[in-house]
Amino acid sequence: MQFFDSEKVAAALPWAALIESIEQAMVASGAVAPERTVHQVQVPGGSDASLLMKPGWVVGDVIALKAVTFFPDNGALGLATVNAGVLLFDGTNGTFLGACDGNELTTRRTAAASAVAAKRLARSDAARLLVVGTGALAPMTAQAHASVRDYDQIDIWGRDPEKAEVVVARLHELGLQATVCADLDVGIGAADTITCVTGSTEPLVRGALLKPGTHVDLIGGFTSHMREADDDVIRRADIWVDTRSDGILAGDLAQPIESGLFNVADIQGDLAELVAGSCPVRATEDQITFFKSAGTALEDLAAAKLVFA
Secondary structure, three states: OOEHHHHHHHHHHHHHHHHHHHHHHHHOOOEEOOOOOEEEOHHHHHOOEEEEEEEEEEEOOOOEEEEEEEEOOOOHOOOEEEEEEEEEEEOOOOEEEEEHHHHHHHHHHOOOOOOHHHHHHHOOOOOOOEEOOOOHHHHHHHHHOOOOOOOOOEEEHHHHHHHHHHHHHHHHOOOOEEEOOOOOOHHHHOOEEEEEEOOOOOOOEHHOOOOOOOOOEEEOOOOOOOOOOHHHHHHEEEEEEHHHHHHHOOHHHHHHHHOOOHHHOOEOOOOOHHHOOOOOOOOOOOOOOOEEEEOOHHHHHHHHHHHHH
């Protein structure tokens, strides 16, 4: 039995290899990702937390199970709001192969999955990236997106400018040109690609501000009450998801569906269809594209296979 800590996980998941592994997993024969389960967990004296269970496997290969906790009050305590672990089993005999830290794996595969979509949906000449949020996913998402598009500038916005400065400093260490975005609305209007990595329950991205051709990538919200973009984004954009079953559960789509603003049938395609080339991709330079990522176990499986390899 093996265990891989966060440092070993990071070393095993360079962006190009991880993006390729996710692309392969999404279209692999025998790949299965059952519907996730989400449980509410009461926290004495605090906001309710969530426990997610996400299994996935490739027939005759491996089985992965990721358990994730989301504690919304942790940020104020200086703790990660999301914590996770991944178990891996042999797909031919069920033997337990080992476990790995799921936080590093989750942030990297989440960022990489959005980059897989952006390869097909963001404008080829996209030059300015806006990252909304300053948590663990912020520098990861910037790196992943920068691996598939040649951005001249990366703007980081957060409610706490000091946290945004920390993200910017980290990106500078990695050789990426980044600055703090002081005004979110201005940043939205200037961006070619916008990626949101927050736990917000109120829309941050206003569709009226989007310039033609913008690609909007929403990552943070995964429950029905979480929302990162407003209804105008939904009205103006053509929409893709990582998976239909999970994507429509997140508030950015669940709420417009419930209000009658958006119909599930209008989803252009999912991540597997994007990779396979069996659904539409960006059609015009002025088209506003929207990708909602809620996470699929096949992304975890792809990352875990790289780690254990």
